Amino acid sequence: MDDQIEKILAQYSTASSVIRELHDVPPYRVYEVELDTRRAVVKVDDHPRGHAADEGRVHEYVATETTASVPEVITVGSDHYITAWRDEIARSATQISPDWAHAAGIWMATLHDDTAGVFDVFGQPRNDGTSLSLAAHDTWTDAVIKRINHHRQYLAAKGYADVADAVGRFFRDNLRVFDDVGEPVLCHGDVHPEHLSRTSENGCIAIDFEHALVAPAEYDYWRTVMPYFEESDTVDETVTRAFRDGYGSVRPLPDGFEERRPLYRLINWVAFLESLYLQQNVDLDKREEIGNWMRKRVSETLSEVRETVD
Template identity: 85%
Template sequence: MNDQIEKIVAQCSTASSVIRELHDIPPYRVYEVELDTRRAVVKVDDHRRGHAADEGRVHEYVATETTASVPEVLAVGADHYITVWREEIAHAATQIGSDWAHAAGVWMATLHDDTAGVFDGFGQLRNDGTGLSLAAHDTWADAVIERISHHRKYLATKGYADAADAVEAFFREHPHVFDAVGKPVLCHDDIHPEHLSRTSGGECIAIDFEHALVAPPEYDYWRTVMPYFEASDAVDETVMQAFQDGYESVRPLPGGFEERRQRYRLLNWVAFLESLYLQQNVDPDKREEMGDWMRTRVYETLSEVRETVG
């Protein structure tokens, strides 16, 4: 892999070097490099599920077309992208506290506000060679179904296609459950302290747009709250309220977003099942047990949601 990185950085400078590997989490590898005298970060595909070029174009769009702070993008290639090094990210906090949560809410709402009215539908943004393209769905329900189908392809290789099929079938039967979600915005889709760092001025700077999606604002909100706030014993209601207050200091959340919480939980459980196996962030001897536990949560949540849907 180092040879591949060296070739990438050699295209961007007359004197370049690979300093160290920062992350090796499928489907990507991330490296700190030096381009001439400038420190930078390279993210490169390392699995068929990787799409660093798409991510790079999204990151580039945020950097150039919004006021949500991100590192500058230096280059986007067919299987990688390069950004400038930012010290705040290298020394990011690992804990979620009220100050971080409030600043994170402001950053997320700023991204949403700056991209409101830009997109004509919901879905996945792709690199078209020079910029971004969107194969848009008219409804969020259709985009959700496509997203679940994408996860299913991988989950089928691990024995969990049934969980994805059950959730997809529900949304096909009840597309109206997302009728009032609001207009599409660009969503980061994975806000937590490793991806969003506070600057010395108390604001935030974000990285890692691999899951970015054009979706309703509340999707991004619940995608942050569920795995990083609700699931943490260290995060209390004060922190969660700080996050919501930060968000609503920029723009309001849509009416009814709390009632739709469990519907987003369904989508998230399917995505988390894929991450469990793809990113290999759980010991192999515990992975199947965790996967089966998550499958059970899918069916339990689906049962709860069915009780609330007319």
């Protein structure tokens, strides 16, 4: 992989070097590098599920078209992108506190507010070679079904096609469950302390747009609150309140977003099942146990949401 990184760097600098590997979590590798005399970060695909070029275009869009703080993008390639080094990210805290949550809520709401009215449709942001494009869907439900199908392609080989099929079937049978979600905005998709660092009392800077979608604002909200607040043994309700207060200080969440929480739980569990096997952060002997627990949670949530739509 070092040879691949050196070849990438050679495209942009005659005097470059790899300082260290920062992350090796499929489907990417991330390196701290030096381009001439400038410190930078390279994120490169290391698996067929990687899409660093798409992520790079999203990051570039946020950097140039919004006031939500992110590192400057130096370049976007076919299988990689490079950003400027920021010390605040290297010093990122790992604990979720009310102060961090409040600032994170402000950052997320700023991204949503700055992109409200920009997109007419929902879907996956893509790199078109020079700028940001969108795999567009007229409704959020259609975009959700497409996303579930994307996860199914990977999960089928791991024995979880039935989970994706059940969730996809529910949304195909209930196309109007998201009728009142509000307008599409650009969503980060994975806000937590490793991806969003404090820069001041209320300021933050974000990285890693791997899970970015043009989606309802509440999608981003629940992608943060569910896994990192509600499922955590170390986080209490003051954190969720601080996050919501921070968000609300910039813009309101749509009416009914709390009632739609189980629907987002379905979407999230399917995505997290893929991450469980793809990212390999859990020991092999534990993955099946956790995967079956997730399958059970999906089944329970499907029973819950069917009662509300029948």
